[in-house]
Amino acid sequence: MNYWLMKSEPSVFGIDHLEARGRRGSPWDGVRNYQARNMLRDGMRQGDLAFLYHSSCEEPGITGIMEIASNGRPDPTAFDPEDHHYDPDSDPGNPRWYLVDVRFKRRTRRLIPLDELRRHRILSDMQLLKRGNRLSVMPVSKTHWDYILKLEKKES
């Protein structure tokens, strides 16, 4: 089992949207970055767990835990001319973009803000905290995962 962190803007798709989907879960679509694509396609497996991270908002941080509910599969929005993430150059016979399905597991006990994560030296090599990091999907080591689960239980 592997651990991940996935970023989303809460105004677009946040923990409230995810929770409302319940057991149906939701496709994590629209990713158009090759590094992230590789992780969706080749790295993630059904049953993995991921932190949901709220970005570009008043309080950026980790807000919940979701389950990866499928292996990677081609992202149909790439082939839909009506879709905002339509990619006219992608070929349905040889899909370029992938998604996984995700499912709400639980909210974290509290929002764990970005600036708090930065204050813990043990987390300093997390990809999330690296300078200029722009990946929307990234792996989290078990060490970091477990540490953050402990952090969650403390007061900030």
Next chain:
DNA sequence: GCCAACGTTGGC
């Protein structure tokens, strides 16, 4: 809204 950092594009 600013801007640093990074990815992508396309001319050469």
Next chain:
DNA sequence: GCCAACGTTGGC
């Protein structure tokens, strides 16, 4: 294959 121009991300 280089690299300038441009677009996007995301914290602040």
